[in-house]
Amino acid sequence: MPTLFPEIPWYWYLVSQVGAIFAIWIYGSFAEWCLHRFIMHSKFIPRFPFEKHALIHHKLFRGDESFTASTDEQMHHVSFNWYDHVTLNLIHLGLFAGLEYVTGLPILIGCMIGVASYLIAYESIHYIFHVPGNRFFEKHRWFEWLREHHQIHHKQHFRNLNVVLPLADFVLGTRRSPSVLVDSESTSA
Numbered sequence: 001m002p003t004l005f006p007e008i009p010w011y012w013y014l015v016s017q018v019g020a021i022f023a024i025w026i027y028g029s030f031a032e033w034c035l036h037r038f039i040m041h042s043k044f045i046p047r048f049p050f051e052k053h054a055l056i057h058h059k060l061f062r063g064d065e066s067f068t069a070s071t072d073e074q075m076h077h078v079s080f081n082w083y084d085h086v087t088l089n090l091i092h093l094g095l096f097a098g099l100e101y102v103t104g105l106p107i108l109i110g111c112m113i114g115v116a117s118y119l120i121a122y123e124s125i126h127y128i129f130h131v132p133g134n135r136f137f138e139k140h141r142w143f144e145w146l147r148e149h150h151q152i153h154h155k156q157h158f159r160n161l162n163v164v165l166p167l168a169d170f171v172l173g174t175r176r177s178p179s180v181l182v183d184s185e186s187t188s189a
């Protein structure tokens with residue numbers, strides 16, 4: 001049964017939902033990696049994510065000074081469309097409603113908070129990478145590290161596929177640091 005109002009103590013309900021948020025952030029790193037590698041950088045059906053990301057975003061933003069947006073055309077191609085977010089949230093809503101139904105665990109609300117927050121983090125961080133300002137955290141070492149991580153991806157399209165949480169890049173062996181950059185690995189798709 002769906003467990004929106006489960007007959008369990010409130011604290012176990014809270015532990016389950018908060019645990020789901022953390023679990024989704026781990027899942028989010030691998031889901032982001034797969035989406036980026038196999039849909040946004042593969043001539044997959046539907047083809048529009050490949051065209052919008054691999055052909056347009058990567059053509060406008062390269063690993064050099066063009067990594068920072070300076071034209072209207074670049075500004076137009078920084079972010080996902082709103083319907084990409086609606087689609088991803090709806091897919092996960094169905095997936096995690098099914099998981100809650102099957103397991104009986106109260107996780108759906110936590111899972112959807114996790115999915116929505118990961119997507120918001122993706123859009124915000126990726127936007128700030130390409131459209132920097134004077135935000136207080138942009139000079140922090142961790143943010144500069146993450147920004148450089150993504151800039152390397154714009155040089156080597158099958159490396160550093162994570163934007164938010166590079167866990168999957170480390171686990172799956174696609175993390176590249178500036179010291180091991182090899183120009184010949186650069187690809188266009």
Ligand SMILES: [Zn+2]
Pocket residue numbers: 057061126130150154
């Ligand atoms: Zn980018």
Ligand SMILES: [Zn+2]
Pocket residue numbers: 036040041053054058153157
């Ligand atoms: Zn990419």
